[in-house]
Amino acid sequence: MHELSxxxxxxxxxxxxxxxxxxxxxxKIKVAxxxxxxxxxxxxxxxFGICSRGTLAEGAVLECEVRPVMARxxxxxxxxxxxGWSFLCPRCGSSRTRMVSxxxxxxxxxxxxxxxx
Amino acid sequence: MEIGLxxxxxxxxxxxxxxxxxxxxxxxxxxxxxxxxxGAGKTTLLERTCELLKDRVKIRxxxxxxxxxxxxxxxxxxxxxxxxxxxxxxxHLDAPMIRLALEQxxxxxxxxxxxxxxxxxxxxxxxELLIIENVGNLVCPADFDLGEDAKVVVLSIPEGDDKPLKxxxxxxxxxxxxxxxxxxxxxxxxxxxxxxxxLAKLNPGAAVFEVSAFTGEGLDNWTQWLMDQVMKKWDAxxxxxxxxxxxxx
Numbered sequence: 001m002h003e004l005s006x007x008x009x010x011x012x013x014x015x016x017x018x019x020x021x022x023x024x025x026x027x028k029i030k031v032a033x034x035x036x037x038x039x040x041x042x043x044x045x046x047x048f049g050i051c052s053r054g055t056l057a058e059g060a061v062l063e064c065e066v067r068p069v070m071a072r073x074x075x076x077x078x079x080x081x082x083x084g085w086s087f088l089c090p091r092c093g094s095s096r097t098r099m100v101s102x103x104x105x106x107x108x109x110x111x112x113x114x115x116x117x
Numbered sequence: 118m119e120i121g122l123x124x125x126x127x128x129x130x131x132x133x134x135x136x137x138x139x140x141x142x143x144x145x146x147x148x149x150x151x152x153x154x155x156g157a158g159k160t161t162l163l164e165r166t167c168e169l170l171k172d173r174v175k176i177r178x179x180x181x182x183x184x185x186x187x188x189x190x191x192x193x194x195x196x197x198x199x200x201x202x203x204x205x206x207x208x209h210l211d212a213p214m215i216r217l218a219l220e221q222x223x224x225x226x227x228x229x230x231x232x233x234x235x236x237x238x239x240x241x242x243x244x245e246l247l248i249i250e251n252v253g254n255l256v257c258p259a260d261f262d263l264g265e266d267a268k269v270v271v272l273s274i275p276e277g278d279d280k281p282l283k284x285x286x287x288x289x290x291x292x293x294x295x296x297x298x299x300x301x302x303x304x305x306x307x308x309x310x311x312x313x314x315x316l317a318k319l320n321p322g323a324a325v326f327e328v329s330a331f332t333g334e335g336l337d338n339w340t341q342w343l344m345d346q347v348m349k350k351w352d353a354x355x356x357x358x359x360x361x362x363x364x365x366x
Contacts, residue, residue, distance in 0.1 A: 002256055006127075006260075009129065012129070017124070028119075036289060038286055084282075087320070095317070105126045106124055107126060108122065109122055113118075114118065
């Protein structure tokens with residue numbers, strides 16, 4: 001159930017950023033999660049709904065976009081989507097590849113209502 | 118109004134992990150983060166590893182569990198300083214917990230609770246191994262950087278041969294995979310070549326050792342790998358501390 005600790009971390013970030021932007025209410029949060037993080041968007045939204053109760057993010061919609069795992073081959077330079085968890089280059093078969101995306105986990109943006117003055 | 122952020126969700130943990138890593142870099146201590154599901158044999162492996170290496174290198178242990186001091190007590194019986202972290206329900210260790218545990222264990226290279234300046238003779242800094250045993254869980258511990266040099270993932274035969282693909286994050290991020298309880302292989306339908314093949318695709322860079330903490334089989338290869346890393350890091354930290362000759366002389 002790692003979504004709960006991730007939801008808590010997102011809430012901390014949102015509270016801090018909301019204060020910085022004089023927001024009175026947060027209505028939407030967009031999160032990007034690489035497929036390797038194994039974040040389940042529905043679980044994350046559920047956990048966020050619970051831990052944000054009584055905060056200015058209560059009721060906010062949490063959208064989580066799962067991004068594919070991509071790798072690049074050091075041998076032939078081919079960039080490819082990792083399928084079946086094989087990081088071997090589909091063109092030249094090399095095992096010298098590196099992950100270029102798919103383990104990211106960040107708050108991309110959020111939508112707020114701001115107080116006047 | 119939409120506000121762009123692009124802030125790392127686990128950024129606060131990553132910042133503390135970076136501090137821990139910098140501290141270990143300075144002292145030259147090599148640190149592993151032991152990860153597996155419950156019952157894979159992490160603690161028994163850790164005890165056997167300590168027994169085999171304790172005369173060759175200083176070892177300290179941080180034990181993570183949801184509750185009880187049982188594992189730290191097991192380690193202390195071998196004469197190894199150990200600090201127990203109870204997560205009180207939490208399913209993984211995080212970097213702030215490790216920072217606290219390191220404060221309790223005392224500075225690297227000195228006995229428990231002493232300042233480096235007060236170290237009695239014979240406790241001067243030397244090669245050191247810090248072993249962190251994470252909470253038994255193959256999911257969350259993979260996400261939280263503790264400042265370690267390598268994640269060591271233990272997979273035991275009775276758990277089944279499908280685990281690397283079911284828990285790809287843990288196995289992808291592993292520096293070492295220990296296939297434990299090899300003595301049980303004849304009694305199971307475990308497809309060892311398939312596990313080897315899956316690991317070679319998922320994480321070609323990982324070192325894989327077949328071991329049995331119970332019989333001792335294969336432990337020499339694992340401890341040799343570990344000692345090589347410990348000495349490599351210690352030598353590198355010493356050469357950093359020794360002022361090099363300036364170019365042109």
